[in-house]
Amino acid sequence: MIAIIKYNGGNVSSVQNSLNRLKIESVVTDDFDLIRKADKVIFPGVGEASSTMKLLREKGLDQLIPTLKQPVLGICLGMQLMCKNNEEGNTVGMGIFDINVKKFPAKNIVPHMGWNTISDFKSEIFAGIEENSDMYFVHSFYCELSENTTSVCDYILPFSASLQKDNFHAMQFHPEKSGDVGSRLLENFLKQ
Numbered sequence: 001m002i003a004i005i006k007y008n009g010g011n012v013s014s015v016q017n018s019l020n021r022l023k024i025e026s027v028v029t030d031d032f033d034l035i036r037k038a039d040k041v042i043f044p045g046v047g048e049a050s051s052t053m054k055l056l057r058e059k060g061l062d063q064l065i066p067t068l069k070q071p072v073l074g075i076c077l078g079m080q081l082m083c084k085n086n087e088e089g090n091t092v093g094m095g096i097f098d099i100n101v102k103k104f105p106a107k108n109i110v111p112h113m114g115w116n117t118i119s120d121f122k123s124e125i126f127a128g129i130e131e132n133s134d135m136y137f138v139h140s141f142y143c144e145l146s147e148n149t150t151s152v153c154d155y156i157l158p159f160s161a162s163l164q165k166d167n168f169h170a171m172q173f174h175p176e177k178s179g180d181v182g183s184r185l186l187e188n189f190l191k192q
Contacts, residue, residue: 002026002190003038005065007055011044011075011174018176022183024190030059040190041068044176045077049101049141050089053081066094071192072168079163079170080141088141096168099146104156111140116153118161118173123150125162125169125188133181135161135173143172
């Protein structure tokens with residue numbers, strides 16, 4: 001069973017629809033026992049960092065998520081909230097990744113929205129996906145490059161398109177909105 005974390009925000013329905021197309025059963029839940037027992041956990045996100053962290057804290061999910069032992073996938077804001085700090089609302093994240101989330105400098109159009117190329121794959125989650133594939137992004141804040149970076153995108157500057165540490169995977173792009181390549185990536189995550 002795949003648990004999609006429910007916290008009154010995020011991109012939950014798009015993620016669940018994407019899993020349905022792959023014929024994968026999932027449940028949207030904030031129940032600690034269901035999340036702990038799930039084979040895989042997806043933490044999607046669309047929204048503002050400080051208000052979302054407030055919701056997670058109210059439900060205790062900020063304490064639960066870092067303790068999970070099964071494969072966990074953070075998407076977009078979900079990825080950013082797994083990091084240490086976020087400049088959006090001066091938000092303290094869960095600290096799974098020792099990385100800062102910063103606002104793009106205003107040298108270009110922000111948010112970074114639409115298709116962009118990812119490269120420099122360093123994870124088995126990209127098996128069967130060609131280098132320089134395009135993924136769909138919507139974000140104004142980015143995760144710095146680090147030892148946990150597993151793919152890179154360049155918009156104004158190079159940033160972490162994806163991260164991995166132990167059982168935690170995270171993506172700044174939206175695999176559920178990235179066509180066949182995004183579906184392959186979700187399948188790779190689900191096979192772990």
